[in-house]
Amino acid sequence: MGSMANSTAKVMPVTQLKPIVLLQAATGLGNMGNTCFLNSVLQCLAYVPPLADACLRKQLHGINEQCPGLGKCCCCLTEAQLRNQLHASSTVYPRDIVGNLHLFSKMFQRGRQEDSHEFLLAVLDAVERDAKRLLARAGCAKGARTLIEELFCGRLRSQVRCQECGHCSNTYEQVTSLSLDILRAASLHDSLAQFTAVEVLDGANKYKCDRCARLVRAHKAVALHHEPNVLVVHLKRFDPLSTYGKVGRHVAFEHSLRLGEYCSDPEG
Numbered sequence: 001m002g003s004m005a006n007s008t009a010k011v012m013p014v015t016q017l018k019p020i021v022l023l024q025a026a027t028g029l030g031n032m033g034n035t036c037f038l039n040s041v042l043q044c045l046a047y048v049p050p051l052a053d054a055c056l057r058k059q060l061h062g063i064n065e066q067c068p069g070l071g072k073c074c075c076c077l078t079e080a081q082l083r084n085q086l087h088a089s090s091t092v093y094p095r096d097i098v099g100n101l102h103l104f105s106k107m108f109q110r111g112r113q114e115d116s117h118e119f120l121l122a123v124l125d126a127v128e129r130d131a132k133r134l135l136a137r138a139g140c141a142k143g144a145r146t147l148i149e150e151l152f153c154g155r156l157r158s159q160v161r162c163q164e165c166g167h168c169s170n171t172y173e174q175v176t177s178l179s180l181d182i183l184r185a186a187s188l189h190d191s192l193a194q195f196t197a198v199e200v201l202d203g204a205n206k207y208k209c210d211r212c213a214r215l216v217r218a219h220k221a222v223a224l225h226h227e228p229n230v231l232v233v234h235l236k237r238f239d240p241l242s243t244y245g246k247v248g249r250h251v252a253f254e255h256s257l258r259l260g261e262y263c264s265d266p267e268g
């Protein structure tokens with residue numbers, strides 16, 4: 001067990017984690033009663049190479065310290081679950097995750113159908129929280145980044161540009177996933193293009209420019225300012241007007257995704 005002021009404690013740089021090569025597909029997950037929302041997320045996480053690698057090496061905490069979590073640490077629970085999926089040769093039942101759902105988020109109730117995207121965000125949050133707890137316990141610097149931050153955290157920039165004087169106002173938001181509308185998108189590129197499209201603020205929506213000190217016509221756009229190492233895309237399938245309440249059609253995507261056109265221009 002690590003001492004409270006272990007100055008030799010080192011956070012594992014993400015660059016040390018090499019992509020794994022799975023010799024066979026990881027095993028399937030058994031449904032434990034309305035657990036498809038969490039099974040699908042666990043399946044996705046098991047196929048994120050650096051995350052799978054960290055779990056197989058028992059390094060999800062990002063530090064070579066024994067975790068005193070005693071089965072109540074979300075980092076330990078997730079690591080054990082993903083290891084199990086990657087090693088097992090027959091169906092795996094995510095019993096420890098389902099039995100400890102409340103540790104990931106108090107919002108979730110066992111046996112109730114929940115939202116996959118919310119569960120994913122809860123897992124990432126809880127793993128990061130408990131990894132940070134161990135880092136702090138081991139005496140690591142407060143700003144030490146966890147593997148979850150290194151892999152999944154990116155930043156969005158929302159920019160409003162005054163069309164009179166060119167003045168730009170930028171706001172930034174840290175994100176662990178992009179939630180994209182697909183109601184009018186046939187492909188991932190379509191939805192990313194819509195997400196980052198320029199919106200004209202005019203008429204009743206005119207913008208108050210700080211420099212001009214009056215209401216002006218302006219352009220507003222969101223762009224990826226710092227791309228995460230692992231980009232999570234959440235397709236918003238909810239459609240109140242459809243028969244089943246969901247957009248069921250296929251959304252096309254290519255094997256490799258170039259993000260350049262959706263990123264902010266460093267020149268402005």
Ligand SMILES: [Zn+2]
Nearest residue numbers: 067069073076
């Ligand atoms: Zn732990």
Ligand SMILES: [Zn+2]
Nearest residue numbers: 162165209212
């Ligand atoms: Zn202006």
